[in-house]
Amino acid sequence: MLAYRAQPNPDAMLDRALAGVIASGGSLGDSQPRQVEFFSPNAQIYAQGDRATALYQVEYGVVRLFRLLSDGRRQICAFHVAGEVFGFADGQHHLFAEAVCDAAVRVFRGPIREDKSLLTLAMRELVRAQDHLLVIGRQTACERIAAFMVDLYDRLGHEQHFELAMSRTDIADYLGLTIETVSRVFSKFRSKGYIKLHGTRGVDILQIEALRGICA
Amino acid sequence: MLAYRAQPNPDAMLDRALAGVIASGGSLGDSQPRQVEFFSPNAQIYAQGDRATALYQVEYGVVRLFRLLSDGRRQICAFHVAGEVFGFADGQHHLFAEAVCDAAVRVFRGPIREDKSLLTLAMRELVRAQDHLLVIGRQTACERIAAFMVDLYDRLGHEQHFELAMSRTDIADYLGLTIETVSRVFSKFRSKGYIKLHGTRGVDILQIEALRGICA
DNA sequence: CGGCCATTTGAGTGTATTCAAAGTCGGTGG
DNA sequence: CCACCGACTTTGAATACACTCAAATGGCCG
DSSP, X not given: OGXXXXXXXXXXXXXXXXXXXXXXXXXXXTOOTXXXXXXXXXXXXXXTTSBOOEEEEEEESOEEEEEEOTXXXXXXXXXXXXXXXXXXXXXXXXXXXXXXXXXXXXXXXXOXXXXXXXXXXXXHHHHHHHHHXXXXXXXXXXXXXXXXXHHHHHHTTSOSEEXXXXXXXXXXXXXXXXXXXXXXXXXHHHXXXXXXXXXXXXXXXXXXXXXXXXXX | OGGGXXXXXXXXXXXXXXXXXXXXXXXXXXXXXXXXXXEOTTOEEEOTTSBOOEEEEEEESOEEEEEEOTTSOEEEXXXXXXXXXXXXXXXXXXXXXXXXXXXXXXXXESXXXXXXXXXHHHHHHHHHHHHHHHHHHHOOHHHHHHHHHHHHHHHTTSOSEEEOOSOHHHHHHHHTOOHHHHHHHHHHHHHTTSEEEETTTEEEESOHHHHHHHTO
């Protein structure tokens, strides 16, 4: 999981935004504004319905945000890796947040200060969700997997090799597929020489342009 | 389309937010900060790639926001009705915005002022997108249509009768289905007595609780 | 009233799912 | 260090749901 470890954040705006998150009204002595919390795999960070009182930044590891139907069907709305901010919600959380693997999360508690940069971060999250809508609503299984691989490749710094933090079940629930379909497409891409699989989590990207082409 | 006409906005916060959108730096004489623009059916309000320089509030009519794939596949991310605000984007628009029917849109130009209420509006939009992800990613055709009908029913003020501003094609592209499937499910719901159809756009909701039950 | 376009309905197909079984990986304990 | 166990993953076969293609119907506007 080396690829998911925190790296120096290239986005200066993000730091400015988070520096301004804490309202100055509270006593600094009581709250620890930049406390880091640690989570084991599958540990819950917050639940749907919880009051939204903080923002979170992934320090290392991976976090999944998801919704559930009453019969257990799950839709993962987003994975977040080191440096990314999550927890945007109006009043109460509509999503569950869990650690995918061992993860550390920096928690920004207290009332949120008005901040244009914070709005920008929320809007980026919105764009991500809208992009994901297109993938899930209008793309085939192969296109979805290709888009997923390309997205990870880009977000993890264009490393040819990386480890998937998430299981096939997580990937399936992210892409609106079944684990069997995910597995079949992985095998197909392997047989075509686009990727190479090392055990169950390791991935080599052999033909990134081919994968980009599949995304349409 | 009466149901889509502007109504007194029940959400005081929204007005406060928009009142604060315009930065005080600009000359009031030059810019018309609350200009209303009118659009014919299918007229473009902005395009993907356009610089995002304004926010928009629907005065009357319906607006669709969508993304396109190079081969023409379309995913409508949201419909917006009277009173709702759209146009959130970081730098440039990632979506197209078009009028579904005759529509009027109030445009708020100028640099966006930092505003907590604005952040709240953006987060609501995010929640809508995330809810939609679950519908598209994990629900059947019947569940998607039921969710769509219930959503419209709730947003248009619980009127038993309303007119659909959007075509079957629009509905299909919103729900990640084909027009034929949309039509079949409409017919199915009609034969079950959940809804009644008047021509091609008119809808009577006969058993809203049955529809809510289908959404799971 | 006529023509055009959107919608509905029908028949057959295909992609992804379900159900089932085999295989592989990773972790644990001897 | 190796063997075993359990869980996850892969593969296979059959099914189902939604899609494609096609034709008929219906609504709307001139």
